[in-house]
Amino acid sequence: MWLNVHILTLVLAILSAVKAATFNVAISTGGHAQPDTLYGLMYEDINHVCYAQLASSSRAHIFISQSGDGGLYAELIQNRAFQQVTPGTSAALNSWAALNAASRISVVRSNVPVSAALPNALSLAVNAGTTDSVGFTNTGFWGFPVTANTRYQGSFYYRFPNPPSNQVSGNFNVDLRSTGGTVFTSTSVPFTSSAGWKKVTFTFTPSATQASANNLFAVSVTGATVSGLTVEFTLVSLFPPTFNNRPNGMRIDISQALADLKPTFFRFPGGNNLEGQTPARRWIWNNTIGDLLDRPGRQGDWSYVNTDGLGLFDYLQWIEDMGMEPIMGVWAGYTLNTQSVPENQLGPYVQEVLDQIHFAISDSSTNAQGRRRAALGHPAPFNVRYVEIGNEDWISAGGLASYNNYRWRVFASAISTTFPQLRLISTSGTSGNVPSVSGPRPIYWDLHIYENPNWFRNSAYNFDILPRNDLRFFQGEYAVTNANNGTRLSYPTVEGAITEAAYMTGFDRNSDIVFAAAYAPLLNHISSTQWTPNLISYSPNTLFKSTSYYVQQMFGVYKGDFYLTSTTNTASAPVQWSVTRNTSAGQVYLKVINTSTSAHTVVFTLPSSITTINAAGTGRILTGAAATMNTPSSPNAVVPRSFTFTAGRTITYSAVAWSASVLVVGAR
Numbered sequence: 152m153w154l155n156v157h158i159l160t161l162v163l164a165i166l167s168a169v170k171a172a173t174f175n176v177a178i179s180t181g182g183h184a185q186p187d188t189l190y191g192l193m194y195e196d197i198n199h200v201c202y203a204q205l206a207s208s209s210r211a212h213i214f215i216s217q218s219g220d221g222g223l224y225a226e227l228i229q230n231r232a233f234q235q236v237t238p239g240t241s242a243a244l245n246s247w248a249a250l251n252a253a254s255r256i257s258v259v260r261s262n263v264p265v266s267a268a269l270p271n272a273l274s275l276a277v278n279a280g281t282t283d284s285v286g287f288t289n290t291g292f293w294g295f296p297v298t299a300n301t302r303y304q305g306s307f308y309y310r311f312p313n314p315p316s317n318q319v320s321g322n323f324n325v326d327l328r329s330t331g332g333t334v335f336t337s338t339s340v341p342f343t344s345s346a347g348w349k350k351v352t353f354t355f356t357p358s359a360t361q362a363s364a365n366n367l368f369a370v371s372v373t374g375a376t377v378s379g380l381t382v383e384f385t386l387v388s389l390f391p392p393t394f395n396n397r398p399n400g401m402r403i404d405i406s407q408a409l410a411d412l413k414p415t416f417f418r419f420p421g422g423n424n425l426e427g428q429t430p431a432r433r434w435i436w437n438n439t440i441g442d443l444l445d446r447p448g449r450q451g452d453w454s455y456v457n458t459d460g461l462g463l464f465d466y467l468q469w470i471e472d473m474g475m476e477p478i479m480g481v482w483a484g485y486t487l488n489t490q491s492v493p494e495n496q497l498g499p500y501v502q503e504v505l506d507q508i509h510f511a512i513s514d515s516s517t518n519a520q521g522r523r524r525a526a527l528g529h530p531a532p533f534n535v536r537y538v539e540i541g542n543e544d545w546i547s548a549g550g551l552a553s554y555n556n557y558r559w560r561v562f563a564s565a566i567s568t569t570f571p572q573l574r575l576i577s578t579s580g581t582s583g584n585v586p587s588v589s590g591p592r593p594i595y596w597d598l599h600i601y602e603n604p605n606w607f608r609n610s611a612y613n614f615d616i617l618p619r620n621d622l623r624f625f626q627g628e629y630a631v632t633n634a635n636n637g638t639r640l641s642y643p644t645v646e647g648a649i650t651e652a653a654y655m656t657g658f659d660r661n662s663d664i665v666f667a668a669a670y671a672p673l674l675n676h677i678s679s680t681q682w683t684p685n686l687i688s689y690s691p692n693t694l695f696k697s698t699s700y701y702v703q704q705m706f707g708v709y710k711g712d713f714y715l716t717s718t719t720n721t722a723s724a725p726v727q728w729s730v731t732r733n734t735s736a737g738q739v740y741l742k743v744i745n746t747s748t749s750a751h752t753v754v755f756t757l758p759s760s761i762t763t764i765n766a767a768g769t770g771r772i773l774t775g776a777a778a779t780m781n782t783p784s785s786p787n788a789v790v791p792r793s794f795t796f797t798a799g800r801t802i803t804y805s806a807v808a809w810s811a812s813v814l815v816v817g818a819r
């Protein structure tokens with residue numbers, strides 16, 4: 152159904168030969184409303200390998216790079232509760248080190264676990280006769296920010312497994328320090344040698360900002376007070392201020408960068424993260440809610456554990472705080488080892504999904520899961536309208552067959568019977584082709600595409616050629632991931648971003664059938680990146696935005712509420728455009744995307760039904776050399792800039808090579 156994109160070489164040749172051209176664009180008053188949900192976010196946190204893809208593609212290791220733990224989720228301590236690790240191994244000590252040789256640390260299975268979900272603890276065994284300061288450090292997620300006048304709030308649990316007969320007491324010192332030992336901020340908390348777990352809380356506020364994030368968190372104690380004793384610690388936590396001041400909340404700078412995209416929805420918790428490698432390792436919603444003591448965490452499928460500190464309630468609360476709506480994924484009986492749960496064994500999983508939805512939206516006065524939500528502080532139902540059943544259920548032949556034969560039917564029937572108001576999204580369609588699926592007819596389809604710039608340039612009309620019927624499409628994941636020669640991109644390039652923008656004009660133009668779209672993946676930690684490229688990159692104390700980020704922002708901020716039909720172009724043309732209107736603001740947005748190496752002119756003529764048009768307008772442009780990227784060493788290599796232009800009923804705009812522009816005209 153889609154345009155054949157294997158004429159890329161030919162198209163490239165044509166493009167490079169294109170001389171400056173002029174495109175005359177007549178704008179009509181007709182068109183269609185832009186859906187409220189059109190531009191949003193796709194999010195997940197996991198490090199995994201996807202077996203089905205290993206066999207068949209260059210996407211050998213499909214990872215998401217500390218998007219939640221170490222990213223959006225503001226917790227600063229890595230491996231804070233020794234979740235899902237094997238006690239006694241050096242791997243279990245990931246991120247932890249003893250302060251000096253006067254004590255030894257190890258991860259143990261505590262004889263008296265702090266909770267059923269958190270059986271492990273860090274054991275600090277202090278040498279007899281020690282007078283030195285002893286303790287341990289944590290490396291954080293590749294460092295710690297130290298920011299002046301910022302209040303960091305911490306806590307941990309401790310116990311003395313073999314307390315001395317004469318109770319001892321003293322102080323634990325907690326601090327942020329350089330790797331060389333310079334203490335930037337500290338405080339102390341009193342302890343007594345109790346055999347039962349005790350929780351301590353503390354705060355500290357650095358007076359100066361440290362440019363480097365190469366810092367440690369340390370807990371220490373004067374050796375003389377604990378000489379010859381062992382102390383266990385767990386759930387060691389440190390938070391900076393969070394977005395909207397939520398306890399257990401999200402990083403402010405990442406939240407703000409996302410908010411600046413003006414996103415309308417947030418798809419979570421995956422992506423492949425939803426699926427797990429086996430049914431036992433799937434994302435289990437009720438392991439992610441309530442007290443952190445009750446969250447066991449989950450074995451990530453490749454190299455890191457998900458703490459699930461960022462759990463279902465935390466997602467929903469933050470999504471609401473951000474003014475977005477959730478597109479909530481539910482597990483659909485398929486895992487990344489290509490295993491499908493047989494139909495006659497799906498019952499408990501279906502109930503789990505129904506409970507997840509009840510938790511999100513059911514009345515807290517009549518439903519037990521709704522009551523659990525209310526007990527966590529949100530009596531009102533969250534605004535969930537869309538539920539997505541599974542993820543990429545085309546990924547293996549067996550997964551596709553089981554989804555289309557029974558998995559969709561079983562889950563969709565049960566959900567729509569209990570929650571007839573929900574819009575259920577199917578995941579077994581690909582690239583505009585939707586298979587026949589048994590059970591309730593899917594109306595909403597999530598399609599994913601990762602490709603090269605030529606594919607995106609030449610696919611700008613893929614949705615135009617789809618039949619107009621009741622089907623609605625969610626471009627749930629898309630990105631330029633490779634250069635045209637196949638090289639994997641480390642960060643989005645100008646060429647990638649601009650060709651994504653050309654493709655996105657197709658979302659505006661076809662928003663009568665495309666109800667939502669999201670670039671993916673969203674986030675990566677620059678010190679732990681396995682999937683590239685990503686939209687936003689960060690370290691503990693920096694954040695930078697990619698070229699693709701600025702394109703997403705252009706389409707999000709200048710979405711408008713109505714698409715105005717205009718002269719169309721062809722997929723192989725060097726310039727694409729879309730025209731939308733913000734009725735209440737009295738503005739028309741002209742987006743012009745030039746995916747070629749030459750400048751081209753576009754002449755827009757506004758329709759006569761628009762009677763009042765300003766004589767001047769303001770615009771934003773993103774442009775640069777095709778291969779340029781924003782990187783940690785050059786984070787602002789390409790950023791948008793503003794300009795003014797002469798407006799009126801006819802607007803002539805010269806779009807420079809490799810550019811995405813929006814022209815904003817006051818017009819009523």
Ligand code: AHR
Binds near residue numbers: 421543672
């Ligand atoms: O976005 C990265 C991964 O790509 C997602 O987890 C998955 O849905 C797709 O294969």
